[in-house]
Amino acid sequence: MTLTPTRPVTQRPTTGPLVEQFEYGLDAPICLTWELTYACNLACVHCLSSSGRRDPRELSTDECKALIDEFERMQIFYVNIGGGEPTVRPDFWELLDYAVDHHVGVKFSTNGFRITPERAAKLAATDYVDVQISLDGATADVNDPVRGAGTYDAAMKALGNLQAAGMKDFKISVVCTRHNISQLDEFKAIADRFGAQLRLTRLRPSGRGADVWEELHPLPEQQRELYDWLLANGEKVLTGDSFFHLSAYGEALPGLNLCGAGRVVCLVDPVGDVYACPFAIHEQFLAGNVRDTGGFDTVWKHSELFADLRNPQTGGACTTCSSYDSCRGGCMAAKFFTGLPLDGPDPECVKGNAEGSLAAVDPGSLPGTSQDHSHTGTVRNAPVPLTLSPTRAGRPASACDESPLAPARGTGTPGWG
Amino acid sequence: MPAAHSGVREPRVREDGAWQLRDSVALRPEPFGALAYDFVTRKLSFLKTPTLVEVVRRLATSATVAEAMTDAGVDGTEWAAYLAALDNLAHGGLIQERAA
Numbered sequence: 001m002t003l004t005p006t007r008p009v010t011q012r013p014t015t016g017p018l019v020e021q022f023e024y025g026l027d028a029p030i031c032l033t034w035e036l037t038y039a040c041n042l043a044c045v046h047c048l049s050s051s052g053r054r055d056p057r058e059l060s061t062d063e064c065k066a067l068i069d070e071f072e073r074m075q076i077f078y079v080n081i082g083g084g085e086p087t088v089r090p091d092f093w094e095l096l097d098y099a100v101d102h103h104v105g106v107k108f109s110t111n112g113f114r115i116t117p118e119r120a121a122k123l124a125a126t127d128y129v130d131v132q133i134s135l136d137g138a139t140a141d142v143n144d145p146v147r148g149a150g151t152y153d154a155a156m157k158a159l160g161n162l163q164a165a166g167m168k169d170f171k172i173s174v175v176c177t178r179h180n181i182s183q184l185d186e187f188k189a190i191a192d193r194f195g196a197q198l199r200l201t202r203l204r205p206s207g208r209g210a211d212v213w214e215e216l217h218p219l220p221e222q223q224r225e226l227y228d229w230l231l232a233n234g235e236k237v238l239t240g241d242s243f244f245h246l247s248a249y250g251e252a253l254p255g256l257n258l259c260g261a262g263r264v265v266c267l268v269d270p271v272g273d274v275y276a277c278p279f280a281i282h283e284q285f286l287a288g289n290v291r292d293t294g295g296f297d298t299v300w301k302h303s304e305l306f307a308d309l310r311n312p313q314t315g316g317a318c319t320t321c322s323s324y325d326s327c328r329g330g331c332m333a334a335k336f337f338t339g340l341p342l343d344g345p346d347p348e349c350v351k352g353n354a355e356g357s358l359a360a361v362d363p364g365s366l367p368g369t370s371q372d373h374s375h376t377g378t379v380r381n382a383p384v385p386l387t388l389s390p391t392r393a394g395r396p397a398s399a400c401d402e403s404p405l406a407p408a409r410g411t412g413t414p415g416w417g
Numbered sequence: 418m419p420a421a422h423s424g425v426r427e428p429r430v431r432e433d434g435a436w437q438l439r440d441s442v443a444l445r446p447e448p449f450g451a452l453a454y455d456f457v458t459r460k461l462s463f464l465k466t467p468t469l470v471e472v473v474r475r476l477a478t479s480a481t482v483a484e485a486m487t488d489a490g491v492d493g494t495e496w497a498a499y500l501a502a503l504d505n506l507a508h509g510g511l512i513q514e515r516a517a
Contacts, residue, residue: 012448027448077443127456
């Protein structure tokens with residue numbers, strides 16, 4: 001499969017900047033994300049993986065251990081484990097120990113509901129394990145509309161438990177949205193209070209994120225605010241190198257300023273499918289499955305998709321832009337899910353170069369998602385609407401309500417829009 | 418690491434010294450050189466040429482830094498650059514001094 005027709009096969013350079021080397025791919029990923037389960041106790045409105053319900057084809061405990069063995073052989077030094085909510089897997093803690101025993105360090109993301117004082121104490125006593133608590137608002141009124149009722153309090157409790165257990169350098173992971181960009185200093189203060197490190201990442205129009213992208217992605221002036229804040233705070237704040245599209249403002253941000261998809265980054269999903277990156281769970285970016293002959297190693301080294309991604313882009317609208325060396329065209333997944341060409345500008349191009357093509361995109365032609373494990377029924381900690389939008393007041397709260405003026409009930413339906 | 422940029426840092430690696438890869442660090446060969454990962458500090462670094470990887474691999478079994486560099490095929494014109502690269506690794510904690 002060819003993603004863009006303008007990628008001639010070229011030879012890896014033998015010298016030059018590492019970034020150029022990385023574009024040709026590595027023998028194993030530097031940063032591998034492993035979503036352990038699509039099951040989740042929450043229903044966040046922007047979930048990248050459209051998680052909620054467990055997939056019956058999920059990798060078994062033994063298959064997971066065999067995959068960890070393979071990571072060890074390939075010298076993948078650490079993996080980022082996520083989901084879904086990874087801790088809902090009954091074998092999660094067993095797999096964590098297995099990975100650590102096999103020299104595969106783990107950083108896992110959790111909503112914190114299951115980080116009890118006992119669990120926090122065990123985590124604090126384990127080397128090679130790092131914990132990341134998700135928090136998308138510095139206050140409950142900003143966080144809970146996105147992540148769900150009670151999730152702010154649960155995250156605070158988990159952070160307190162980790163701190164009390166003596167855990168060091170755990171992370172608070174924030175997806176930057178239109179509603180929380182003004183809270184960056186407050187997030188930093190929360191992190192400092194718990195002895196944690198702040199990690200900011202970019203909202204992507206992937207999974208359910210596509211449904212809320214228009215309402216949640218930062219406005220142009222907020223992108224500038226974020227860039228200035230990141231420059232001022234430097235390497236003390238982690239970003240997963242996710243804001244490299246902002247480097248077109250001027251000075252490059254710390255970290256790798258390139259799209260690592262299929263080159264230094266990939267995603268293994270709960271059923272063993274290997275995608276180019278965590279933000280690209282779509283059949284167009286599916287490279288293979290760890291259950292295939294040859295396993296993960298063969299998918300990484302020999303898939304056609306990854307070979308294609310490792311031929312650096314040489315054509316397209318962006319390569320004539322004066323900022324191309326800084327932002328390198330931005331995020332492939334963000335372009336794909338907003339209906340933009342992959343060799344053109346990022347939808348959040350800070351030069352505004354995507355505005356024309358975005359306006360021309362037919363909403364009906366958007367790729368949508370190729371898998372959806374979202375909850376279909378009621379979720380206890382459902383996202384709470386930020387405001388009751390007047391445009392919705394006249395609609396029935398659910399298909400079964402007799403009166404169109406009946407108040408909305410707590411359902412799994414996000415309140416955006 | 419402000420010292421890394423100031424240029425006035427005291428060099429630690431001398432060619433008659435004896436060094437080795439730190440116990441907690443693993444090297445993964447790559448086409449450009451190698452990734453170096455410290456399992457304790459969780460710090461990832463890059464060795465940017467295959468020759469540098471070869472020098473680092475030979476440190477533990479060579480009597481001196483000079484011997485490791487010679488055996489790895491570092492030529493005279495690059496001698497100072499490789500010493501500086503090793504010094505960077507020492508300051509980053511990737512290699513440690515050992516008894517000669």
